[in-house]
Amino acid sequence: MSDAARTARSPQPRYGNRPTMKDVAARAGVGLKTVSRVVNGEPGVTAETERRVQDAITALGFRRNDSARILRKGRTASVGLVLEDLADPFYAPLNRAVEEVARDHGALLINGSSAEDPERERELALALCARRVDGLVIVPAGDDHRYLEPEIAAGIATVFVDRPAGRIAADAVLSDNFGGAREGVAHLVAHGHRRIGFLGDRPGIHTAAERLRGYRAAMAAAGLPVDEAWVSLGPTDPGRVRAEAERILTGPGAVTALFTGNNRVTATAVRVIAGLGRPVALVGFDDLELADLLSPAVTVVAQDAGQLGRTAAELLFRRLEGAQDAARRVELPTRLIVRGSGEIPPAAG
Amino acid sequence: MSDAARTARSPQPRYGNRPTMKDVAARAGVGLKTVSRVVNGEPGVTAETERRVQDAITALGFRRNDSARILRKGRTASVGLVLEDLADPFYAPLNRAVEEVARDHGALLINGSSAEDPERERELALALCARRVDGLVIVPAGDDHRYLEPEIAAGIATVFVDRPAGRIAADAVLSDNFGGAREGVAHLVAHGHRRIGFLGDRPGIHTAAERLRGYRAAMAAAGLPVDEAWVSLGPTDPGRVRAEAERILTGPGAVTALFTGNNRVTATAVRVIAGLGRPVALVGFDDLELADLLSPAVTVVAQDAGQLGRTAAELLFRRLEGAQDAARRVELPTRLIVRGSGEIPPAAG
């Protein structure tokens, strides 16, 4: 009766008329605060009173409304994760790792994809800030993050991962893209290759630029010239990559080995090489599932995406617990996984 | 000064002293509600007033606190997703699809992994309910979901995906596991195989049981006997799968073909077969990246994980918009992707 009356006069939806602590208190014949104490396991309630409250909670199907709790306490116990694409298998372990660390700290994870669109990254990050997430882990799509300055100043801890922040000082956890690419290319050089191509992502992307830099460094260190016709950076859709791979791999002056700048490029390159009828040595950045079963097996420079996520999330929570030192850049090593390189025929030239 | 005073006397953290609408109102010299109107783009504010408010917002770096808004409005504009493992590439497109649909409806996505642990699934789902997510998409780990009854009754829309709910009536979006497995096994039969093994996930998992049923149906339809030594269900860790695959594939009465029950099993089986030195026909449930490049290429029964997620999320939002009809079970077709089947040598026996 009183419920019906309240429903009728209330202008708000009242969460589908769920019972509140007030309802529980009324039913148990105790005060509001006593219910709060029981729900939160606070001391100062006799066993008998607690039992009465518990019975009322069960009977009514009460569940605490965390929205109200959050408003009152000022902490949301949630962190946001913005990445390029939730569907990309490379980011799946990163996603899981961040979730796992958040869980260890009692926080939930809200996440979303930027789809490589800086505007969408911005919208998403700011929406998360409006929700007052305690912290933010971002795989940046854009290169200007000044829009986050007021949020960071207001206390939202922020850690960038995989790529650095643009135009603001912020923590970042990266792979050693330069060193990894240099090592991968050096591996090809050590196997006698002198004409090595580079096929990578758009040059505006930090990781792509760093990997290209590593390629050039390895070539220079070996005293090998780089024909710019061997180098191609751009979108990683299979169409472009296929065309560029064919261009670099055929015709006069074709390369004998290829270094590919990420997992998507590598997958397409493997297909092109398989159709080529001529052996080409291939080393790719990022490991691939089943890469050991391809013929020839693909040697890769592997990043540990899970470790990237874990490190970033742990840094985030250290900030949340009060760490105040200057923005830090953590660089994680890559690992060269040599597969079937013995079978790669050294180049003739 | 007044700020400092408030900070000192306030017992609450006040979100790192962020400005509120009250602060904006004071600075702009307008009422609280007018700020609210400007922030929400409500009509009835003169251009001049709006400008003053906007200036104050910019100057103070104000951003609306959605926690308070949510509390007031009773809708969180967020949905929860509980799945087995965020790091599993199979679920990545599902995750993304749910996010995409949520985004189209202006909602954020909170997600987490159950790690195949029913208790953890329960904790996570109930935590999301406490946050008052508008709806829940669940890939169930457990087989008893009665714990959700009060939540569903209280208005949290819930859709199960990949596997059905246990002991409650709820919407579910599934793949046609039975039909897909039957078709895959029939493909092997059509190529002359009579001794076909089945290597799958734990029998308690609905999808594993359905796929086994499909296998048996295809064998029965072809009039072929099933030797129980050819069938193995259990955990999908590489150790067990490898041992079982070797057992089924070698020795007297060994099978000439294998049907594998999911992507993880298939990957391990491919490795075992590669080391066997004898050709074995393989059809697997779930597609694999680069499966076309393996030798022999692996024929698969592919599910569209993205479509599963999209369908589930759309059903969820239809419920949120008021659809009241009885719980529905949607079954999506699978697709047989034949690869290099010409190269699979038919069995001798």
Added chain:
DNA sequence: CCCGGTCTTGACAACGTTGTCCAGGCTCTA
């Protein structure tokens, strides 16, 4: 010039929870 209407604005309560503070009943000791 006055009345009715529209338009803009702000005061106020409420959403459901938790922190503060005080009151009343009890036990323990002198």
Added chain:
DNA sequence: TAGAGCCTGGACAACGTTGTCAAGACCGGG
């Protein structure tokens, strides 16, 4: 047995926002 002190319980305000409602400004027509 009385007073001090502890334990339990509840009234109240506040978190930051939005819905309701009413008041004032302004306009035009009679």
